[in-house]
Amino acid sequence: xxxxxxxxxxxQYYPLLGSSETRPVSGLVNVSMKIADGETVSVxxxxxxxxxxxxxxxxxxxxxxxxxxLYDKVDVTNISPQARGVGMVFQDYALYPSKEGEDNLSYYxxxxxxxxxxxxxxxxxxxxxxxxxxxxxxxxxxxxxSGGEKQRVGIARCIVRDPNVFxxxxxxSNLDAKLRERTRTEIKRLLKKFGITALYVTHDQQExxxxxxxxxxxxxxxxxxxxxxxxxxxxxxxLFVATLIGTPPxxxxxxxxxxxxxxxxxxxxxxxxxxxxxxxxPAGKLRLGVRPEGWLVNQAPTxxxxxxxxxxxxxxxxxAAFLGGQIGRLFVNALVxxxxxxxxxxxxxxxxxxxxxxxxxxxxxxxxxxGVPDLF
Amino acid sequence: xxxxxxxxxxxxxxxxAWSLMNILLWLGIILHLIPFFIMISTSxxxxxxxxxxxxxxxxxxxxxxxxxxxxxxxxxxxxxxxxPLSRYFLNSTLMTxxxxxxxxxxxxxxxxxxxxxxxxxxxxxxxxxxxxxxxLPGIVxxxxxxxxxxxxxxxxxxxxxxxxxDIAFPTLRIWNTIWAVILPAGFSAxxxxxxxxxxxxxxxxxxxxxxxxxxxxxNIFRRIxxxxxxxxxxxxxYFTFGGVWDSYLWPLVVIQDSAIAPLTLAIRRISDAFSGxxxxxxxxxxxxSSAIAPLVExxxxxxxxxxxxxxxxxxxxxxxIFAREYLLKxxxxxxxx
Numbered sequence: 190x191x192x193x194x195x196x197x198x199x200x201q202y203y204p205l206l207g208s209s210e211t212r213p214v215s216g217l218v219n220v221s222m223k224i225a226d227g228e229t230v231s232v233x234x235x236x237x238x239x240x241x242x243x244x245x246x247x248x249x250x251x252x253x254x255x256x257x258x259l260y261d262k263v264d265v266t267n268i269s270p271q272a273r274g275v276g277m278v279f280q281d282y283a284l285y286p287s288k289e290g291e292d293n294l295s296y297y298x299x300x301x302x303x304x305x306x307x308x309x310x311x312x313x314x315x316x317x318x319x320x321x322x323x324x325x326x327x328x329x330x331x332x333x334x335s336g337g338e339k340q341r342v343g344i345a346r347c348i349v350r351d352p353n354v355f356x357x358x359x360x361x362s363n364l365d366a367k368l369r370e371r372t373r374t375e376i377k378r379l380l381k382k383f384g385i386t387a388l389y390v391t392h393d394q395q396e397x398x399x400x401x402x403x404x405x406x407x408x409x410x411x412x413x414x415x416x417x418x419x420x421x422x423x424x425x426x427x428l429f430v431a432t433l434i435g436t437p438p439x440x441x442x443x444x445x446x447x448x449x450x451x452x453x454x455x456x457x458x459x460x461x462x463x464x465x466x467x468x469x470x471p472a473g474k475l476r477l478g479v480r481p482e483g484w485l486v487n488q489a490p491t492x493x494x495x496x497x498x499x500x501x502x503x504x505x506x507x508x509a510a511f512l513g514g515q516i517g518r519l520f521v522n523a524l525v526x527x528x529x530x531x532x533x534x535x536x537x538x539x540x541x542x543x544x545x546x547x548x549x550x551x552x553x554x555x556x557x558x559x560g561v562p563d564l565f
Numbered sequence: 566x567x568x569x570x571x572x573x574x575x576x577x578x579x580x581x582a583w584s585l586m587n588i589l590l591w592l593g594i595i596l597h598l599i600p601f602f603i604m605i606s607t608s609x610x611x612x613x614x615x616x617x618x619x620x621x622x623x624x625x626x627x628x629x630x631x632x633x634x635x636x637x638x639x640x641x642x643x644x645x646x647x648x649p650l651s652r653y654f655l656n657s658t659l660m661t662x663x664x665x666x667x668x669x670x671x672x673x674x675x676x677x678x679x680x681x682x683x684x685x686x687x688x689x690x691x692x693x694x695x696x697x698x699x700x701l702p703g704i705v706x707x708x709x710x711x712x713x714x715x716x717x718x719x720x721x722x723x724x725x726x727x728x729x730x731d732i733a734f735p736t737l738r739i740w741n742t743i744w745a746v747i748l749p750a751g752f753s754a755x756x757x758x759x760x761x762x763x764x765x766x767x768x769x770x771x772x773x774x775x776x777x778x779x780x781x782x783x784n785i786f787r788r789i790x791x792x793x794x795x796x797x798x799x800x801x802x803y804f805t806f807g808g809v810w811d812s813y814l815w816p817l818v819v820i821q822d823s824a825i826a827p828l829t830l831a832i833r834r835i836s837d838a839f840s841g842x843x844x845x846x847x848x849x850x851x852x853x854s855s856a857i858a859p860l861v862e863x864x865x866x867x868x869x870x871x872x873x874x875x876x877x878x879x880x881x882x883x884x885x886i887f888a889r890e891y892l893l894k895x896x897x898x899x900x901x902x
Contacts, residue, residue: 277774281770297778
């Protein structure tokens with residue numbers, strides 16, 4: 190195990206000769222990140238944001254154009270992936286198709302010229318770790334395994350070497366929902382048990398939240414924000430992070446601060462601001478962000494923003510319901526009780542000012558966020 | 566299978582179409598097999614029956630005289646073939662194996678490199694350079710290629726002098742050696758395309774996984790990629806085998822010495838002797854040519870040529886039988902069906 194430090198790493202891709210595009214495309218732009226020993230970091234972001242590239246650069250599968258990668262205090266920037274001692278799990282499993290399960294794990298020992306005893310010893314340990322039924326997978330031809338079984342072999346192949354760093358590139362996104370849940374828990378268990386330093390790349394924020402001790406949000410080759418879930422949720426640095434984290438996403442309403450009140454633009458309606466916010470907010474245009482649970486929902490007109498209810502989505506497993514509606518032409522979501530009556534056609538929403546986010550109107554920067562609440 | 570839908574085959578129209586398709590396919594099979602049948606049947610006939618009019622479908626008294634005469638042809642007609650037939654067999658085998666041993670690794674490594682290792686701007690020009698050799702018909706490059714075998718790397722009959730001296734440039738002369746057949750076939754653009762098409766389909770993540778496991782690039786190729794790619798290796802080896810074993814024009818141009826000539830040249834020589842002597846007319850005309858007179862006397866005519874044809878075809882056929890499973894898989898991969 191070791192800590193991983195990424196220092197100002199950039200990576201560019203050059204288009205092929207003869208293609209119409211001539212400018213290089215940025216894969217990573219000045220990415221810096223420090224992953225503590227034994228920590229799991231989730232990297233989340235939309236596709237093409239560079240999260241897989243970051244993983245490959247850390248593994249040494251792609252060179253960094255500039256910047257440094259350190260494992261503990263050792264600079265590995267110019268060390269080949271073969272020598273870095275990382276373990277990697279891939280979205281498409283990447284098992285060696287012409288080999289049986291066990292041979293997939295053996296390849297490491299074969300190329301490292303390890304003894305047969307050492308290999309058998311490790312295989313036994315791994316089989317115990319991976320739990321019931323894992324031995325059975327070892328004897329089977331890879332193409333007869335199901336997706337979940339393949340990924341179990343993939344994970345085993347990765348831990349059999351006792352890796353310095355565990356890198357996972359969307360390891361469970363090809364599995365069906367139930368299996369995804371199970372594999373996710375299993376990976377989490379393994380990570381906790383060994384305290385392996387791990388980087389977990391995913392496009393699914395739920396997964397990122399579940400797996401990661403900390404979460405790095407990436408966008409267009411840059412790490413926008415790096416922190417715990419609470420930090421990302423309660424103090425997003427910008428609108429991108431704010432809308433990425435949380436389902437359904439945060440509702441964003443263009444507004445304008447006018448003296449003591451906030452004017453919601455799409456309905457031309459003023460809401461009185463609490464005095465503590467008036468001091469902190471600059472006058473003029475901005476954007477108000479309210480999470481679905483950050484609304485105070487009223488069925489009677491009590492000075493809230495009128496919303497035309499378009500649907501009520503009941504989540505029976507969560508014992509809650511989401512109310513979907515429109516403010517002018519904008520769609521909003523609000524969290525309501527599971528037994529919220531279906532026949533209601535209009536509700537009035539008031540932001541819970543302690544949970545309201547404010548973003549600049551022209552840029553996406555956050556002006557004011559509620560901050561992590563003191564729960565305990 | 567998928568030519569006809571699984572559901573609705575029992576409809577009368579479908580049944581008619583199905584039967585027609587069957588009849589057509591069987592006709593195709595029979596058409597392909599008739600020449601082989603005639604070759605086998607003729608090779609078992611005595612000389613006179615082989616030329617009888619009307620021809621018999623199957624010999625009245627099958628005999629192996631044609632086979633034994635052909636095998637010993639150099640003893641009976643020394644002026645026709647200076648070397649025993651087995652020698653030409655051996656030459657063909659050497660050329661074919663030599664080409665396979667050189668060309669398959671060279672071509673597949675080139676394809677792997679182009680497909681997986683060389684990333685970035687150079688990929689496309691390199692690819693075009695490789696397949697550029699496909700864009701000219703072989704016949705166009707025949708003479709330049711021949712000249713290159715004389716004084717490589719100069720396509721000239723006589724190497725030029727080093728400027729300012731009377732000394733000729735040192736050149737590689739492979740003309741009239743079996744290397745003249747093997748070396749130019751060391752890279753095959755069509756096989757390159759087959760290999761590249763297959764390697765392109767291998768996900769990068771498998772190679773990355775092997776890298777992370779610690780395999781060197783060559784070890785990954787040898788231990789991971791090659792075992793995955795056996796079908797495409799079977800197809801390309803088969804194509805190379807057939808191509809070199811049956812090649813005639815190029816060996817004719819670059820090989821003069823009959824001691825190293827392949828079987829195809831020997832067969833052509835015998836066949837020319839027969840047809841030149843008017844084999845097609847009568848047995849008497851055959852006797853007129855001195856070179857093949859002793860052969861004709863002992864009972865050799867078209868039966869012998871059929872034996873030669875079978876001998877030439879047999880190795881490719883045997884190769885196919887052995888590699889059948891992989892070949893069919895490979896053909897499916899290449900979508901040739």
